[in-house]
Every structure is written in C-alpha cells, then in structure tokens.
Amino acid sequence: MEHPRNGRAAGAPAPGTNGSGPTVAPGSPPNTVVMGAGPGGLCSAYVLSKAGIPTVVLEKAPFVGGLARTIKRQTEHGEFKFDIGGHRWFTKNDELNDLFREVVADELLWVNRISRIYFDGRYVDYPLKISNALKAIGPFTSARAMADYARTRVAHRVKPVEIVSMEDAYIDQFGPTLYKLFFQRYSEKVWGLPCDRMSGDWVSQRSKGMSLLTAVKDAVIPSKGKVVSLIDEFMYPRDGFGRFSERMADGVNAMGNDVRLGAGVDKVHCEGNRVTAVTVSTDRGTERIEADNFISSIPLTLLAQIIEPSAPADVIEASKQLTFRDIITVNLMLKKRQVTPDTWLYVHDRNILFGRFHEPKNWSAAMVPGDENTSLVVEYFCTRGDHIWTMTEEQLVEQTVKHLINDMGFMTRDEVIGGFAVRAPRAYPSYVIGYEKPLGKVKDFVGQFENLQYIGRGGSFRYNNTDHSIETGLLAAKNILGEHHDLDQVNADKEYHEIKRVEEPVGAGSHA
Ligand SMILES: Cc1cc2nc3c(=O)[nH]c(=O)nc-3n(C[C@H](O)[C@H](O)[C@H](O)COP(=O)(O)OP(=O)(O)OC[C@H]3O[C@@H](n4cnc5c(N)ncnc54)[C@H](O)[C@@H]3O)c2cc1C
Incomplete structure (x- = not known):
C-alpha cells in the first residue's frame, strides 16, 4: 500500500482558512x-x-458528500469505511488539482491503479490494452476481431454512417467482435437497456479519439513525447x-x-x-x-x-x-487479508448480477480496522422498481456472497463478518x-x-x-x-478523459 x-x-487548519479565522461577518x-x-x-x-x-x-440529507460520500460502519472488529463505489480523483485541469490538494491537504494519498475485467472466468487488463486483450481471446478470435474491424473501417469510409447509438459508436471504434466481447455485456449491465437504445454520446464523451486503429498504431509505433497517463495512479483521501x-x-x-x-x-x-x-x-x-x-x-x-x-x-x-440509472452498493466486511490486488474488478458475466467491485483496503489501509481485515464494495446497477431494486437488503447481501463464493471463488462463508446495502438513486444520467x-x-x-x-x-x-x-x-x-463562464462548455471537449496530451491504452473510458 x-x-x-x-x-x-x-x-492543517480547516481548508481555506489558513488558520486566519472566518472571512464572513457572522449573521x-x-x-x-x-x-x-x-x-x-x-x-x-x-x-x-x-x-x-x-x-x-x-x-436534504443528514450528511454531506452526495454520491461522493463515505459511510462508516462500526463492528466488534473496529471501523470499516465505504465509498458509494470507489471514487478516485483524476483530472486534466491543474486548477482543480490544486484545489483538491489544498482541501485534502495532509490526508492525501497516491494510489497505484490495477484494474481488470473478469469475463468467463478469465481476466483482461482494464482499460483494455490491445496486446493483452487479443492474447486473452486467442489467435482465432483475435484474427476475426482484426478482420471485421478492418471491414467496418473500409465500409464506413466508402459509405459514412451516422453514429446514433452506443452500439454504432463502439462498432465504429472497435469493430463488431471486440464490441460484443468487451463492451456490449458490460454496457447493458450499467444502463439496463440494449446498446442500440442508448445514445452514442456517452461513448464519445468517454473515449473519443480511441479506437482499435490508434491502439494498434500505439503498440507498433509508441507515441513520441511525454505521456501523462491518468490511468496508472490517482489521488485519494486517506479516510475515504x-x-x-x-x-x-x-x-x-x-x-x-x-x-x-x-x-x-x-x-x-x-x-x-x-x-x-x-x-x-x-x-x-x-x-x-x-x-x-x-x-x-x-x-x-x-x-x-x-x-x-x-x-x-x-x-x-x-x-x-x-x-437516471440508480445504484445499490453491497458492502461486505471480511475477516481476510485480501480478496484481489485490483483497484476495480469489472464483471462482465451475465449470470452475475453485479457489475463491478472494489476493495477499499487496496486504496487506503485506513478503510479497514486492521491488516487481518478487508472489505468489498459491490455495485449493482439498477432502476427503481426493477428486480434488483426491489430485493431486500438481506437478499442483496446473500446474493452477493453467493456470487463471490460459488461463481468466483473469492472467499469462504466463514470469512464474512457482515454486510449491508446502500441505495443511491439518480446515480447516472441516462443518455x-x-x-x-x-x-x-x-x-x-x-x-x-x-x-x-x-x-x-x-x-x-x-x-x-x-x-x-x-x-x-x-x-x-x-x-x-464577476467573471463570465459558460458552464455548458465544461466536459464538452471530445478528448479521451484518462490521458493527458498523448493516448496510451485503448478503453471505453472507465465509467464512474
Ligand atoms: C458508483 C459511482 C462511482 C463513481 N466514481 C467516481 C470516481 O471514481 N471518480 C470521480 O471523479 N467521480 C466518480 N463518480 C461521480 C461522482 O460521484 C459525481 O461526479 C459527484 O458526486 C457529483 O457531485 P454533485 O455535487 O454534482 O452531485 P451529488 O454528489 O449527487 O450531490 C447532490 C446533492 O444534492 C442533494 N439534494 C438532492 N435533492 C435535494 C433537495 N431537494 N434539496 C437539497 N439538497 C438536495 C443530494 O442529497 C446530494 O447530496 C462516481 C459516481 C458513482 C455513482
């Protein structure tokens, strides 16, 4: 760690004060x-x-932080802390970075990021690194992926197509085989709708400029100049x-x-x-x-x-x-040192109801009471009133434990100290x-x-x-x-979010 x-x-004194006291006249x-x-x-x-x-x-709530809050749970083993799904700090904007550092001050940690996709019992790096992804799917499927990507590119060049849906956007960027293998299943879990009903805007907002072509080019001829990747490490406050x-x-x-x-x-x-x-x-x-x-x-x-x-x-x-799409997190407290080394694990399998989990201890040791403990935050994407939202807390915890033990083999039942669910409505604006x-x-x-x-x-x-x-x-x-800024221009740029200046691996952009 x-x-x-x-x-x-x-x-440090309360942020912003420099220890000099209030700046607003009381009352x-x-x-x-x-x-x-x-x-x-x-x-x-x-x-x-x-x-x-x-x-x-x-x-409205009795706490601050909204979707980006941290919840504490006291147990006989000590205190566990959980974000509503792990939140890492990353930005390309120096002013915002300075503000984050000023506020978090002496509680700031740097964390290495290792994230993987779990699909059909296999692991692939996330965001997708092209060599790693092709290795995982084997030579036959890799050849098919490259060939149908090439066909798509040629077809789109001869007859340009309008990118309307998320499916159009992914196929345009990665071809039909990689879309089906790595993007379709997970996107449909996140959004609860087929990709041909979701707007292509989300893909362009998250991974504009990325494609199989740029990834292959980068793998063959590495980009010149300084690569500032926002992927490999990130800032995080020690206590959540x-x-x-x-x-x-x-x-x-x-x-x-x-x-x-x-x-x-x-x-x-x-x-x-x-x-x-x-x-x-x-x-x-x-x-x-x-x-x-x-x-x-x-x-x-x-x-x-x-x-x-x-x-x-x-x-x-x-x-x-x-x-909006809603989210439920199931928070498990464990008597076990570590479940995986990952920052996040993205779970594509359709028979596993949750979409992603993270292990807070891999972000900061202070998130668990001691070294003999760890915990998991397991994310269920859902819509108020659907089959996931209407499950009771007990059912959600049990379902999670069953998936983690029976389907993924990550723990045993006697390692589970307890669990609880947090419902966060309106977590994702649905495009x-x-x-x-x-x-x-x-x-x-x-x-x-x-x-x-x-x-x-x-x-x-x-x-x-x-x-x-x-x-x-x-x-x-x-x-x-007294300044004049157009707030609608924020996050309207079309550059890949996770890389500053030069592209590196190929990815759908981490969803958060
Ligand atoms: C699972 C998940 C993972 C994420 N991971 C990341 C990440 O890794 N990195 C990252 O940078 N971002 C991440 N995000 C995004 C991040 O949570 C949001 O960008 C951020 O919380 C938005 O802040 P906000 O203040 O706009 O809204 P919110 O956090 O939604 O806050 C809005 C506040 O308004 C309050 N409110 C609502 N109605 C009323 C009312 N009528 N009166 C008064 N108050 C009201 C709510 O209670 C809430 O506190 C993630 C989000 C999710 C859901």
Missing part, C-alpha cells in the same frame, strides 16, 4: 443559496466563502473520498458560512426572470430563504418541477422523460436515444433565470465525474464574483 509519493504534512443574510452539498455545491460555497460572500448550503466534501464543508463553516443538513429545497420562487427565494423543509417545519444568487446541484429534472410559478406543461413533461430534445427544453426553461445556475452531475444532467462536477461549481462561484 505504501506509495513513494505519499507523505504526511503537519496538521450576514445570504448573498448566495447553494442547493445540495455534494462536491459540486460545496465547491461553489467553498470558493464564495474564501471571497467573503455570505452563502448558505441547503442539503467523502473526506473531500467533509473538509470543504469544514472550510465553509470555519469561514463563517453555513452548511445546513436535513434542509431539503421544496420550492424555488421566481419573479419574472429572477429567482427570489427558496422554501426548505426541515424537522422544525418549512422556512423561506431569500438571496441574490442561486446555485443548484439538485437533479435538473427536479429543479424544473419545483420552480414556482410552475413551468409550462411541456417543460414538466420533458423533465419526466429524462431518466437514452432522443434525450437531447427534452434536455434542451428543460435547460432553456431553467436557463432563463438570470441569477440561477445549475451545476454538477445530476444538476446538469451530464455524466460528470467529480472533477467536472466541481469545475461547474467553481465557475458558477466565479460568475457570481
């Missing part, structure tokens, strides 16, 4: 209301707090990714602003093209909070539905056409074919309010990782401070 770049600095009425205390919303509040702007963050949000919230509070938990926004009140106030529900009743500026990281679909006066019927209808039209309608409506900005992942209905989620939060805060 020791990494040469890991070091411990002396105890000031809020200039800005931020809805949602995930990393996106907290980033806005953190930046505004540093600039001395009175800000209040309103969070949730510490990033917790420390931003600490900073906001220490600078004199407020992060209010258990305060769900029920209504957003408007007059003309300005938002004037929000109504929140707390355990003490409802409260109206007025401000000059509003930043929302709550699901964009929900935001459109709670604006008053109410949005036109076609906007409400459009907001209902946009769907179902045709989603652009309703999304455009909702954005046009919400975008007309000049002092309301929407940010983040669900908040923008964009497949943003934490870096892009906080980038929108950062830019929204800067807009309030």
Whole structure:
C-alpha cells in the first residue's frame, strides 16, 4: 500500500482558512443559496466563502458528500469505511488539482491503479490494452476481431454512417467482435437497456479519439513525447473520498458560512426572470430563504418541477422523460487479508448480477480496522422498481456472497463478518436515444433565470465525474464574483478523459 509519493504534512487548519479565522461577518443574510452539498455545491460555497460572500448550503440529507460520500460502519472488529463505489480523483485541469490538494491537504494519498475485467472466468487488463486483450481471446478470435474491424473501417469510409447509438459508436471504434466481447455485456449491465437504445454520446464523451486503429498504431509505433497517463495512479483521501466534501464543508463553516443538513429545497420562487427565494423543509417545519444568487446541484429534472410559478406543461413533461440509472452498493466486511490486488474488478458475466467491485483496503489501509481485515464494495446497477431494486437488503447481501463464493471463488462463508446495502438513486444520467430534445427544453426553461445556475452531475444532467462536477461549481462561484463562464462548455471537449496530451491504452473510458 505504501506509495513513494505519499507523505504526511503537519496538521492543517480547516481548508481555506489558513488558520486566519472566518472571512464572513457572522449573521450576514445570504448573498448566495447553494442547493445540495455534494462536491459540486460545496465547491461553489467553498470558493464564495474564501471571497467573503455570505452563502448558505441547503442539503436534504443528514450528511454531506452526495454520491461522493463515505459511510462508516462500526463492528466488534473496529471501523470499516465505504465509498458509494470507489471514487478516485483524476483530472486534466491543474486548477482543480490544486484545489483538491489544498482541501485534502495532509490526508492525501497516491494510489497505484490495477484494474481488470473478469469475463468467463478469465481476466483482461482494464482499460483494455490491445496486446493483452487479443492474447486473452486467442489467435482465432483475435484474427476475426482484426478482420471485421478492418471491414467496418473500409465500409464506413466508402459509405459514412451516422453514429446514433452506443452500439454504432463502439462498432465504429472497435469493430463488431471486440464490441460484443468487451463492451456490449458490460454496457447493458450499467444502463439496463440494449446498446442500440442508448445514445452514442456517452461513448464519445468517454473515449473519443480511441479506437482499435490508434491502439494498434500505439503498440507498433509508441507515441513520441511525454505521456501523462491518468490511468496508472490517482489521488485519494486517506479516510475515504467523502473526506473531500467533509473538509470543504469544514472550510465553509470555519469561514463563517453555513452548511445546513436535513434542509431539503421544496420550492424555488421566481419573479419574472429572477429567482427570489427558496422554501426548505426541515424537522422544525418549512422556512423561506431569500438571496441574490442561486446555485443548484439538485437533479435538473427536479429543479424544473419545483420552480414556482410552475413551468409550462411541456417543460414538466420533458423533465419526466429524462431518466437516471440508480445504484445499490453491497458492502461486505471480511475477516481476510485480501480478496484481489485490483483497484476495480469489472464483471462482465451475465449470470452475475453485479457489475463491478472494489476493495477499499487496496486504496487506503485506513478503510479497514486492521491488516487481518478487508472489505468489498459491490455495485449493482439498477432502476427503481426493477428486480434488483426491489430485493431486500438481506437478499442483496446473500446474493452477493453467493456470487463471490460459488461463481468466483473469492472467499469462504466463514470469512464474512457482515454486510449491508446502500441505495443511491439518480446515480447516472441516462443518455437514452432522443434525450437531447427534452434536455434542451428543460435547460432553456431553467436557463432563463438570470441569477440561477445549475451545476454538477445530476444538476446538469451530464455524466460528470467529480472533477467536472466541481469545475461547474467553481465557475458558477466565479460568475457570481464577476467573471463570465459558460458552464455548458465544461466536459464538452471530445478528448479521451484518462490521458493527458498523448493516448496510451485503448478503453471505453472507465465509467464512474
Ligand atoms: C458508483 C459511482 C462511482 C463513481 N466514481 C467516481 C470516481 O471514481 N471518480 C470521480 O471523479 N467521480 C466518480 N463518480 C461521480 C461522482 O460521484 C459525481 O461526479 C459527484 O458526486 C457529483 O457531485 P454533485 O455535487 O454534482 O452531485 P451529488 O454528489 O449527487 O450531490 C447532490 C446533492 O444534492 C442533494 N439534494 C438532492 N435533492 C435535494 C433537495 N431537494 N434539496 C437539497 N439538497 C438536495 C443530494 O442529497 C446530494 O447530496 C462516481 C459516481 C458513482 C455513482
């Protein structure tokens, strides 16, 4: 677990304060209301707090961090910690990297990444490295993969095709054989729909510029120049990714602003093209909070539905056409030293219901009580009301244990100390074919309010990782401070996410 770049600095003050105390006069009425205390919303509040702007963050849940939180579970063996699916920090943006380092400070670790795909009892490196993938599928299938890829390229050159679906995009980039072997099964697990019903946008957002051709070229003629790969190692807070949000919230509070938990926004009140106030529900009743500026990281679909006066019927209808995929994580606590050396293991087999798992101890030793323990976070992609979502916690834990013991041989029953499930709704905005039209309608409506900005992942209905989620939060805060940024341009570039400057292995882009 020791990494040469890991070091411990002396105890740091709450981030942003430099030990110099609050920058916002106590009791000031809020200039800005931020809805949602995930990393996106907290980033806005953190930046505004540093600039001395009175800000209040309103969070429905009793905790901060949203999808990027870390959950603690006390047992007789000690404390286990679990992210909602492992969250690694990676970005190409130096300003965001600096912010992450500033916030996480002395809790920062560097972690080596080794991820693999498990399919039909075999292992292949993830993201796919071409030589490794072809070796795993054998010479006959490799030859077929190369031949049908070549045929596809020629056919698309003679008669260019429009890339509409996820299937079109994968076949265009990798050919039909590799698509079926490495992309189709897993994508269908993640999205719960056939790849020909999902938009090709997700593939282009995650792996633009990557293809079998570029991978083969790179394998034969290695790229010149400095390769900055974001794949092989990443930053992670020692006690779980949730510490990033917790420390931003600490900073906001220490600078004199407020992060209010258990305060769900029920209504957003408007007059003309300005938002004037929000109504929140707390355990003490409802409260109206007025401000000059509003930043929302709550699901964009929900935001459109709670604006008053109410949005036109076609906007409400459009907001209902946009769907999210949900996730359940089953967290297992084990009396075993290690299950696999992987950072993540992607499980393609259709008979295994879950899609991926990670072993928190491989990220940070502090995630488990001691060296004789380990744990797993097992991810089930699902949709509220489907056969997975409706399983009880007991059934989910039992199903997980059975797969891991009987199908994968990773543990024995007496090594399992216990397990529990966490349900995270609206984890993935679903780019179902045709989603652009309703999304455009909702954005046009919400975008007309000049002092309301929407940010983040669900908040923008964009497949943003934490870096892009906080980038929108950062830019929204800067807009309030007088700059002019178009938040819709964030994560709109078409370059492969995991590589800075020069490409390396071929992959679908890790999904997160
Ligand atoms: C399984 C999984 C793995 C991931 N792995 C990675 C990874 O490795 N690296 C990475 O960078 N990113 C990863 N991500 C993405 C990351 O979680 C998101 O980018 C990030 O959490 C988005 O932050 P956010 O603030 O926009 O939204 P959220 O984290 O969703 O926060 C939104 C907040 O709004 C609150 N809210 C909702 N409704 C209301 C309301 N009415 N009133 C008040 N508050 C409300 C919610 O409770 C929540 O706290 C992963 C996501 C998932 C699901």
